[in-house]
Amino acid sequence: MDWHQIFATRNDRMKASEIRELLKLLDQPDIISFAGGIPDPNLFPAEAFKEAFSDALGPETQATALQYSVSEGYAPLRDWIVGEMARLGIPCSRDNILITSGSQQALDYLGKLLLSPGDTALVGWPTYLGALGAFNAYEPRYDRLDPETNRSAEDYAEAAGEGRVKFAYMSVDFANPTGRTLDAAMRERVIDLADALDIAVIEDAAYQSLRYEGEALSPVLAREIERKGDINACRTLYCGSFSKTLAPGLRVGWVCGAQDVINQMVLLKQAADLHSSTINQMAIATVATAQFDSHVSKIKAAYLERRDWMLQALETHMPAGVTWTRPEGGMFVWLELPKGIDCAALLAQSLKTERVAFVPGHAFFADGSGTNTMRLSFSNANEDGIEEGIKRLGRLISAAF
Structure with missing residues (x-):
């Protein structure tokens, strides 16, 4: 055949x-x-995870650890992430968080949610190979996102042709593959561009915690909340991950964003894999709480x-x-x-x-x-x-x- x-x-x-x-x-x-x-x-x-998995399989929690669970994710882990987001200047609630199987799954869901064939995704030149792989399945065209230039929203819209621009994707801190970081002015410019085009911003924050020197810059989502007052009024979707900080093999990441978008992504999660591994989420929550x-x-x-x-x-x-x-x-x-x-x-x-x-x-x-x-x-x-x-x-x- x-x-x-x-x-x-x-x-x-x-x-x-x-x-x-x-x-x-x-x-x-x-x-x-x-x-x-x-x-x-x-x-x-590793030792902390051994203890965490052992605790998850204890008599009082093993049923939760091994049973089906809600698609949104393990509530204590989402609550920990809410606290972490607040530290980054992103006040939100549990309802603004969806647990995914690594941030890679989040990129796939966002491509599926936002892209119709022929729509335009704005990406860096170069950009993360995994993002291109996730978006390619949804048949977009790509245009170059370069916040250092003053390219107008009208020019981007005209270049999109019969489709329309749907989102700007970027890794703003120590980007994969270049290691570069967007400065404060460029982050603000991306929000301006997104507002002018009426598109989403996908902020890939996989490396955000791994700053070795220099002054930390607040995420794009935090800056947009400062402008608009409420995460549910924002267009930026923050994709986080425990892969680079705790353990990539457990495949635990998250999306933080407006509740309307999270609710729609929950439907994608239900259709794709029902929910991420509960026991892995429990272990991540335990280790993150104790020693992140x-x-x-x-x-x-x-x-x-x-x-x-x-x-x-x-x-x-x-x-x-x-x-x-x-x-x-x-x-x-x-x-x-x-x-x-x-x-x-x-x-x-x-x-x-x-x-x-x-x-x-x-x-x-x-x-x-x-x-x-x-x-x-x-x-x-x-x-x-x-x-x-x-x-x-x-x-x-x-x-x-």
Whole structure:
């Protein structure tokens, strides 16, 4: 049987994630990997989770832990998130929170909720590969979101053609893949643009907690609430995650936004998987309540050290003509090589001769451009691995000039 003859047309837009494919290389012990944005498993609060799961399976709570539950999510966890949102300047209630299976599921739901075929999604150039993967299934067109320019709302609307602009998607803190952060003026400009276009703003806050230096900036949603007075009057949807702070394998994230949107997303959740794993939510709630701040402080200290090792190694080993970002947080450094160098071809050569993995940058561009860029992750590497890997990569790049 030729299954492709009966697949929906949207499947033509769904491609394998280059990052997911590269993660398979981690099983090869001689590979130095700067590819996946993977937390260091040695930093997981494993003992705390052992106790949390044991408590969840106790005689008084095991029925709750193992039974079906409400689609909105485990109430004590949503209440903890309400408190965390308040600390960020986002006053809200439990009804403004939906628990999702990681923030990736939130992006999929928002694409499904907001996009009709031919509508326009405004995204960074580059932007998070997983967001493009989530949105692609709903057959949008993409336009470049660049808050540094004064491009008018009218120009965006005209470019959308017969469809309409539906949302602006961005990671405002230590963005994946570039590591860059939007300053206060650019955050305000995005709200102005969204108001003018009457569109949603999807604020991907996966790395918001991982600031290592510099002054923290309030989220876009917090700024919009300051303007409009109530989260239910706001167009910004804040997508949070425990994957980069506590444990990615439990797949627990959340969306915080206007109740009308959350109510509609609950219907999507009911149709997709009924609810996220209750026992995982219970464990996350227990560990977050007991040690979220102290654990985040611990991992921030470790990742800061690794970022500095990578920046120093790049200074030492990269040839002239290569530039890179200097992120204040997160997990990534973004490299730009001279025009004409194809980083996808460079990766193939690197895996063959240097045994160093990275992510070619073209995967993060909606139009497949950026072939002379690459993303490096420092979160799951040690000092010797970073020094040796960047040394090998610098040697390879020098030979490509």
